[in-house]
Amino acid sequence: xxxxxxxxxxxxxxxxxxxxxxxxxxxxxxxxxxxxxxxxxxxxxxxxxxxxxxxxxxxxxxxxxxxxxxxxxxxxxxxxxxxxxxxxxxxxxxxxxxxxxxxxxxxxxxxxxxxxxxxxxxxxxxxxxxxxxxxxxxxxxxxxxxxxxxxxxxxxxxxxxxxxxxxxxxxxxxxxxxxxxxxxxxxxxxxxxxxxxxxxxxxxxxxxxxxxxxxxxxxxxxxxxxxxxxxxxxxx
Numbered sequence: 001x002x003x004x005x006x007x008x009x010x011x012x013x014x015x016x017x018x019x020x021x022x023x024x025x026x027x028x029x030x031x032x033x034x035x036x037x038x039x040x041x042x043x044x045x046x047x048x049x050x051x052x053x054x055x056x057x058x059x060x061x062x063x064x065x066x067x068x069x070x071x072x073x074x075x076x077x078x079x080x081x082x083x084x085x086x087x088x089x090x091x092x093x094x095x096x097x098x099x100x101x102x103x104x105x106x107x108x109x110x111x112x113x114x115x116x117x118x119x120x121x122x123x124x125x126x127x128x129x130x131x132x133x134x135x136x137x138x139x140x141x142x143x144x145x146x147x148x149x150x151x152x153x154x155x156x157x158x159x160x161x162x163x164x165x166x167x168x169x170x171x172x173x174x175x176x177x178x179x180x181x182x183x184x185x186x187x188x189x190x191x192x193x194x195x196x197x198x199x200x201x202x203x204x205x206x207x208x209x210x211x212x213x214x215x216x217x218x219x220x221x222x223x224x225x226x227x228x229x230x231x232x233x234x235x236x
Contacts, residue, residue, distance in 0.1 A: 051147050054202070055093045055101060056128020057081045063105060066118035071109075074124065087112040098123055129202040133158045136165035136209035145204075150197040151185060154206055161187070165209050172198065173205040173235075180235040195230065 055061060057079050065071040070086070077083055081094025083101075088108035093101050098121040109117040130142040131154055138159030151172065155161060170185045183198065190197050200206070 049147070051201070052097045053123055053126070053129060055081075055096050055098070055123060056126070057094060058127050059093075059123060059129075060125045061093070061098070061101070062122045062124050063102075064120045064122075065105075065109070066120075068114070068117075087114060131200050131202065132205045133208070134205065135207045136162040136169075138162060145200065145202045149200045151200055151206065152187070152190060152197045154200050155187070155208065161208055169209050171207045172200065173207065174201065175203065182233050182235055184231040184233075186230075198230065 055077060057077055059077045060074065061077065061083070062074050063072060063083075063085065071088075073085075075083055075085075077093050081092060082090050083093050084090045085105065085108075088105050089112075091101070091104050091108055093104075096104065102119040102121040105119045105121070106117045109119070126144060129145045131145050131149065132142055133154055134140050137155060138161075140158060143154060143157045151170065155170075170187055172183045172185065174181050174183075185198065186194075189195060
């Protein structure tokens with residue numbers, strides 16, 4: 001009799017374990033009830049906040065001057081960040097947007113007695129607006145930066161993290177107002193939605209895996225694991 005009771009208890013416990021427990025909302029997760037379809041994004045979801053695309057050394061640009069075909073041309077910005085055009089002369093293009101450079105070319109042409117010049121500038125290819133990805137990724141190197149570039153997308157551009165890369169060892173190095181700054185991020189926490197995927201900008205350096213910058217954070221990480229958010233520091 002006792003053995004029969006034990007068998008019945010085991011059967012009940014097994015059936016209870018096999019029963020699916022519905023997922024409930026929490027402080028970090030909101031369950032959409034009665035929905036099994038992920039909704040499509042709207043137009044605003046498909047566009048990123050505008051970031052100015054700045055012209056830099058060795059970028060290739062197209063300059064068109066309306067009604068003056070001889071002045072329209074494709075050219076490469078020189079290593080010092082300047083361009084040279086007939087009549088307009090030498091113009092500093094570095095750090096300017098396409099619109100700002102067009103305005104500068106128009107001003108230079110007016111000085112050479114060109115009436116009401118209308119100039120458009122387009123950036124055809126950029127080698128200056130790049131992010132550097134080093135460390136434990138499949139293909140380290142330089143990658144172009146777009147409006148929608150984030151840390152996760154940058155790592156994906158480098159073909160992902162290597163097999164033994166530590167997901168809580170990702171550092172972004174950046175210069176802000178002349179100061180060297182660093183942020184330490186946990187890729188796994190970003191993937192779980194604990195905090196947002198940070199934006200990446202031109203001239204950022206991303207270091208995946210162990211590095212002097214990562215070791216600098218070690219004491220902080222021991223006291224405050226990367227769950228609530230990234231750690232940001234000014235480098236001395």
